[in-house]
Amino acid sequence: MTITNSSCFEHIWVSTDDKKIAIEAEKYGARVHKRPPHYARDESSSIEAVMEFLEVHRTIHNFSLFQCTSVFLKENYIHEAVEKFQTHDCVFAVKRIHYLRWRMEDDKIVPVGFNAEARPRRQDWSGDLVEAGMFYFSKRKLAKKGIFQNEKCAVVEIAAEDGLEIDSYRDLTIARSIIKDEL
Template sequence: MLIILCMFLTYFVANFSHASNKLFDSGCNSSLREIRSVLYNGSYGCSHFDTSKEPHFASLILARGGSKGIPLKNLAKVNGTTLLKRSLNTIHEFGRFSSVWVSTDSADIAKEASTAGAQVHWRSPESATDSAPSIVGVQEFCSFHPEVDIVALIQCTSPFLKTSFLAEAYRNMQTGRFDSVFSVTQQYKLRWKRLPDGGIEPLNFNPKRRPRRQDWDGELVENGMFYFATKNLINYGLLQGGSKSCIRFEASVATECSEAPSGNQPCGNAG
């Protein structure tokens, strides 16, 4: 009976995950992720992949051409090198991925990706819209590449990616202990939220006992530089779930080039 129930849950979630991606912008994001995570844990736990063989790690950059903030922002240059090539150079320097991919709907981006030594996955119009979440693009990629066990989704608009960051995340996933590993920075910010009546209230501290930096551990905040996840987790519509770990580094290297700059530099004064 238990086996039949697990088979049903696996079938249900596989179909539910695909259909529910369309609801991500409806305000139900958190609830959907919680449901998917619970069902994933019940079906897979930490049985990520066949540990008797070397897992296939695919690095993947999603680089659509239709960004509204900065058109073709992935081809913006920092010190004479495009953001896309900059990230691919770091990926190749790391050298441990089984395959290196760029998923795009742009001929210009595809040309730059090929020149920089990456394979190109042509992204469907449905997965390249302004409203499509990243998980849709990653799921689409996985559906065409059954050989992949683990995807390292890397954001090329984070220009300070380092091989040491990738190496630490890779090692964590390679152990088979984790379903997902992602990048964070540690912040010591005292945060407030706006109330419906126009007032504000503290979110993470008591004003009567304002903590000094040395008095608390701060908070871990996603910086979006990369997300490693098993294909099983991705099929459930998640980039973070199951057994999780994070790679922490300083906020000074977590700069993201996602908005139009005020000056002539495409991403500010990046080194």
């Protein structure tokens, strides 16, 4: 409903291979794209599914992909993305994290993006922006190359608490707890 309530889109499509999902989508006014089984596997990527969709729907030049696993999507994020997409090739959701990152190099641990001898306090540091996976606004010309983003992108910074992705049963339990607590 959040996407519909934003009033930003001429058409809302749901790409699925599941009959129950298709029925539910149509009940709420979405158009259904029957996704072929090859693009509906657990290991299928989002860009592959979008490329297949655009191959079938050749008149679509700009698109927005919303991940159904992002349950804390807000209308204001959509409006901000739509506005930024007017002047950019792509827009995607990011969240800010304040973790000091490390990586292994030749059996040694080294800091990533900071000096261990001048270690910042996390609360004083601006942090890193990480892709949230909530949505991607992009153009056909990028998808044809197998990408959503290029150097002409803008981002919408979402609140960290809205960035929960439901990728496991544990994530689902956490999301349900948050929603229950908000009611």
